[in-house]
Amino acid sequence: MNAQTDPAPSHVATLVAASGTDVLSDALIGRIAQVLPHAAAPTRLDKKLAADIPFAPGSAGGAFPDPRVTAATARGALDGAPVDVIVQPLAHRRKRLFLADMDSTMIGQECIDELADFVGLKDRVAAITERAMRGEIAFEPALRERVALLAGLDITVVDSIVAERITLTPGGKTLIATLRANGAYTCLVSGGFTLFTSRIAAMLGFDENRANRLIVEGDRLKGEVEEPILGREAKLATLRELRQKFGVRAEETVAIGDGANDLAMLDEAGLGVAFRAKPAVAAAADARLDHADLTALLYAQGYRTSDFVTGS
Incomplete structure (x- = not known):
């Protein structure tokens, strides 16, 4: 025998x-x-x-x-x-398409909360942000409510916020540089604003970025956001669109985020990762990162440290 x-x-x-x-x-x-x-x-x-x-x-x-x-x-x-x-x-472990949330994922802050600080409303806006990210209130009306509080704010504060307050999450540059060097396409997709994603995407090396557009009159915010708002369903639609565009199988995609508006995107991805996430998101995602930095997404794909490409 x-x-x-x-x-x-x-x-x-x-x-x-x-x-x-x-x-x-x-x-x-x-x-x-x-x-x-x-x-x-x-x-x-x-x-x-x-x-x-x-x-x-x-x-x-x-x-x-x-x-x-x-x-x-x-x-x-x-x-x-x-x-x-x-x-x-083990099959399809190496991914060809990567989508990432921005606020509290690729950066350590919530940009709308930092904007609100300039009009003395950070605590009020941050409380709404937290409830929306936990899924306690709908994302779209919560965003409109917060943006309305920013009416009249000079858009030049964005440069100050990026320079003085925004911190890139450790491992992010290396993650993006290594993925792109190995043929993966990378997209920063955020329920935040293009005023920030365009800058952050360039700093991290993403191929493209998508986010909401704040309406500006002169050099000041009108307190409104262009419709339709990019939220949970738009993130999911972006993943599907890019997957089709590049001929990528569902199993060959990876997405990461922390809030309730990331859930549909994370569920659709071959590997959906919750990063320092709200409890409901951490429970629903395929994987969760509570301790490691963003290079964990490279190790998860079988890359060794010697394979890493250091982001410039």
Whole structure:
């Protein structure tokens, strides 16, 4: 009688530790491997920060469990270590199309809140922003309400905000540079404003950007936004449009965001990633990044640190 052999790995769990830490030890990787079915030998993608564990989640003909459930099981074995776990099929792991939200994802701020600070209404506007991002109120009317509060604001403050207040999320430039160097198309798609996305997209190296347009009279904001508003459905439509334009399969797409208006886009993508996300978004996305920087999206695609292209 032949000895039973483990099925060939069809999935992979990618472990990515928070930048600057040294917690991803061989012992920790081994502990995670023990909770994965039919785990194969781990592979280091970075000496300290990232590793792959290939595995086979089910028997032949059996139903594969939800990758989110497997990832949650793996996270339970971390004992609180700041490590993210991304579980996905090995097939089509390398992506050809990347869509990203801007506010609180590719940058650390919410641009509309920073604009409101110049008219002394940041707390009021930020409260509305938070409710909209949690999905407690509809995005479109919430945006109109906030924009109305900005009427009369000089648009030159945008230059000051970008120069003095906006911080790029760590790993973003390297992420975009590496994806583009390997043939992927990148789009910054935001429920924010083109006054910001055009600048941020250029800083990060995106191929294109899409966002809402604020109506300007002279050099001041009118307090209105052009219709139709780019929100949840428009982000989804952008993903589908670009996928068709470039002949990209659904499995070859990856999207990242943090708010409720990103949910449809994340659900449609081959790999939808929640970044420091609101609870409902983190629960619904294929994967979640709570600790690692944006280069985790490269490790998730099987890139090693030696493959990274440093953004200029």
